[in-house]
Amino acid sequence: MASPIKLHQLRAFVEVTRQGSIRAAARLLSLSQPALTKAIKELEEGLGARLFIRHRQGVQLTECGEAFFRHASLILEELRAAQEDIQQRLGNIGGRVSIGVGASVARTIMPEVITRFHRAYPHVKVRVLEGQLVSMIPELRQGELDFTINTYYHASFDNELLYEKLMEKEYRVVGRCGHPCAGARTLQELMQCDWTLPTPRGSYYKQLVDLFVSLGVMPTVSVTCETFMSSTSLLAKSDFLSILPRDVIEDPILGQQLMAFDLDLPLPRATFYLIQRKETALTPMSAHLANLFRQHCRASA
Structure with missing residues (x-):
């Protein structure tokens, strides 16, 4: 025994x-x-x-x-969360919140939301992990991430998680200002260009691969950039193309370096969800941060 x-x-x-x-x-x-x-x-x-x-x-x-x-x-993670939950309900504001975000969320929504949260609860430590949902599944399963704001593609782990739709984003083909193919109007015209995309691991980029297959086109992805910073840096200083959210390109700084192609066929919109593990309640601080993301997304809709 x-x-x-x-x-x-x-x-x-x-x-x-x-x-x-x-x-x-x-x-x-x-x-x-x-x-x-x-x-x-x-x-x-x-x-x-x-x-x-x-x-x-x-x-x-x-x-x-x-x-x-x-x-x-x-x-151990559940025990830590339970202890923090009790302390926070007693008014002892502390502990930590650990979240994941997609790259475009990290660039656009996250800074304002985290700043608001930190001003309200300066003693709560916040950890932010950036990446695609599939890379965060192990930490979500183990309770090391409270939630993530991300896109997802149907997969075997669907039954383990809760998905709450928050917003949609428009994506565009992007290149540097003055790109030689700036006048292109179809994806077919851009297939001879060099492309950079992240690995399509169960996210919006997997949805794009399905679109390319249905259209009978497939860009040659010579360089794989898994981070937003590496992708935009490469685009700004070369003739590589990629696919990024429109609101990212409208950033005042990036807008001086990058342009979105005006194609006849729009790309599918990406749906972003607040994703957390089933049967696990968020601590008061985690729930408050999740509500800030909800409010920001509703205000931006």
Whole structure:
């Protein structure tokens, strides 16, 4: 029969997994290596399973360890969120909020929303992760992200998450001002150009690939830029083309460097959602930040 699991054992296991070594985890937790090793050993004995394979470079999870880590890290995150929830309801405003945003949201909406939130709650620490939804799924599953504002494409994880529609954005083909093909009116005329796009991993860019296939065209993506900064920098200083939100191009600074092509066939609009894990309530601070995003999106609609 398995022995009861103690909280310090869970913390020891999760931190050793994240750090990749007992030495690094011991330093982070301000514990001695023997104490940490003992906690892991007691946990393995209690579970009746080996969780780590130890080697010179550190530790590696076994199959049982990988399965247990998913549960253990989620338990600790849920406990942290529960403690912060109670403290915030008692008026002790602190803790942290961790969110994800798509690149265009990071450039347009996020700065104003985060500034408003910080002015109201200066003692709450905020972490912002930028990227496509699929890259954030592991952290959403483990409770390390409270929510994300992003586009999504139907996938196997749909049943794990809640999707609340916030807004739509118009996307355009974009190049530098004075681009040699500035007069083009169809996608077909631009297929010989060099293109840069992010990897179409379950997002609006996957939707674009479907559009290209239906039209019988496919741009040659010679360079893959996964960040907004790298993409716009490349566009401004070369003849590469990309597809970006219209409101990003209307930015006063970028508008001096980049132009949107006036094509006869408009690109599909991107739908952005507030996405969070099912059956997990947001803490008061996370819920307040989510409401600020809702208000901003409604005001911009």
